[in-house]
Amino acid sequence: MPDSDAKGDDSGAVLDLASRLRSEHHQSLKLWQRMLSCTVRIENEIRARLRATFGITLPRFDMMAQLNREPRGLKMSELSRRLMVTGGNVTGLTDQLVAEGLVVRRATPGDRRAYNVRLTPKGKRQFDAMAQEHEQWITDLLSGMQRDERDALYESLDRLKSTLVTCLPSATDASA
Amino acid sequence: MPDSDAKGDDSGAVLDLASRLRSEHHQSLKLWQRMLSCTVRIENEIRARLRATFGITLPRFDMMAQLNREPRGLKMSELSRRLMVTGGNVTGLTDQLVAEGLVVRRATPGDRRAYNVRLTPKGKRQFDAMAQEHEQWITDLLSGMQRDERDALYESLDRLKSTLVTCLPSATDASA
Numbered sequence: 001m002p003d004s005d006a007k008g009d010d011s012g013a014v015l016d017l018a019s020r021l022r023s024e025h026h027q028s029l030k031l032w033q034r035m036l037s038c039t040v041r042i043e044n045e046i047r048a049r050l051r052a053t054f055g056i057t058l059p060r061f062d063m064m065a066q067l068n069r070e071p072r073g074l075k076m077s078e079l080s081r082r083l084m085v086t087g088g089n090v091t092g093l094t095d096q097l098v099a100e101g102l103v104v105r106r107a108t109p110g111d112r113r114a115y116n117v118r119l120t121p122k123g124k125r126q127f128d129a130m131a132q133e134h135e136q137w138i139t140d141l142l143s144g145m146q147r148d149e150r151d152a153l154y155e156s157l158d159r160l161k162s163t164l165v166t167c168l169p170s171a172t173d174a175s176a
Numbered sequence: 177m178p179d180s181d182a183k184g185d186d187s188g189a190v191l192d193l194a195s196r197l198r199s200e201h202h203q204s205l206k207l208w209q210r211m212l213s214c215t216v217r218i219e220n221e222i223r224a225r226l227r228a229t230f231g232i233t234l235p236r237f238d239m240m241a242q243l244n245r246e247p248r249g250l251k252m253s254e255l256s257r258r259l260m261v262t263g264g265n266v267t268g269l270t271d272q273l274v275a276e277g278l279v280v281r282r283a284t285p286g287d288r289r290a291y292n293v294r295l296t297p298k299g300k301r302q303f304d305a306m307a308q309e310h311e312q313w314i315t316d317l318l319s320g321m322q323r324d325e326r327d328a329l330y331e332s333l334d335r336l337k338s339t340l341v342t343c344l345p346s347a348t349d350a351s352a
Contacts, residue, residue: 024323028315031326032218034333039215041340042208139204144339147200150207153336156329157210163320164217 042141049137054130059083061134063093064119064127067103073118075108102126218317225313230306235259237310239269240295240303243279249294251284278302 047058054061066082067074074082080090094117097103102123108114119127142150223234230237242258243250250258256266270293273279278299284290295303318326 025311025315027323027326027330028318029311031318031330031333032314034330034337035211035215036219038333038336038340039211041337041344043212045344135201135205138208139201141340141343142204142207142336144343145336147203149332149335150203152328153332154203154207154210156325156332157207157214159325160214160318160321160329161210161217164214164317167317167320168217168221 042138045141046134046137050130050134053133056130059089060093060097061130063090063097064102064123065131067117067119068124068127068131070118073106073116076105076115076117079117097123218314221317222310222313226306226310229309232306235265236269236273237306239266239273240278240299241307243293243295244300244303244307246294249282249292252281252291252293255293273299 043058050056050058050061063079063083066079076090076094079094083090094103094105098105101120103117103119105115105117108116145153219234226232226234226237239255239259242255252266252270255270259266270279270281274281277296279293279295281291281293284292321329
């Protein structure tokens with residue numbers, strides 16, 4: 001919708017404001033749909049490659065990635081919070097990974113109801129191998145853009161993230 | 177990691193290439209993590225507001241949004257394909273919406289195994305009311321950015337989308 005020019009009378013100014021608001025809504029919605037669409041395309045491709053190459057699910061990869069960042073492990077509650085990304089069932093995932101010797105789950109000293117989960121050396125090795133491949137996939141998927149185009153996108157997203165931290169303060173977390 | 181300067185001998189050139197590749201990997205991974213993080217923050221906020229305001233799930237909203245774009249309805253198989261976004265169980269969602277009179281499901285003429293689903297007038301009215309609110313939420317969540325910042329982000333994402341269509345041709349779809 002074209003921006004209407006400023007008018008000399010009040011009704012023109014009101015129309016102009018309404019038109020600008022509609023235009024802003026339209027722009028924001030298009031932007032969000034484009035961002036969601038790009039993210040989902042990449043995520044679905046990664047999900048398919050993880051399954052085909054390593055036989056694992058995306059929630060499982062994401063959980064091991066979170067644990068890999070914290071050599072001393074994470075409380076189950078913190079792990080659940082961080083894994084809102086994929087909505088994986090943390091308890092079920094942990095049970096599987098414990099059975100395969102990839103993570104250990106231990107009671108937290110001083111808090112018998114809280115469990116701490118961390119990667120075993122075997123889990124760390126398995127994750128490192130997958131992470132290397134994952135990084136290559138991401139590099140390939142983004143390689144259609146020039147380096148300066150990727151820089152520009154990163155800077156825009158950085159700006160968006162800083163405004164989201166302000167308007168959604170509860171959403172701050174330790175992830176990128 | 178700082179870019180290393182070009183070297184005069186072969187070992188320097190090899191090191192330089194390796195360093196540039198590592199730097200590109202690092203940049204791409206950071207970019208992807210930032211994009212995923214921004215998308216998930218907004219998506220989780222929208223999910224929470226849909227539940228609090230309208231008592232509905234995000235997959236249900238997404239399904240009604242897809243049907244709203246197609247007044248003549250969609251085949252179940254096409255609906256499933258488009259809803260990879262949220263992984264909603266299309267059959268279960270359709271059963272619920274039929275029971276509430278918000279969609280109708282009819283056999284496709286000439287293909288008894290294929291069902292067509294479309295919004296009822298009641299479903300359309302309910303979706304329109306939710307969509308108006310949803311658009312306002314998106315506008316508010318992105319309002320921390322200036323208009324030209326949003327334009328820049330949209331242009332970057334547009335560029336990304338066009339490169340993804342090339343490297344993931346199977347991912348082309350009718351969505352934004």
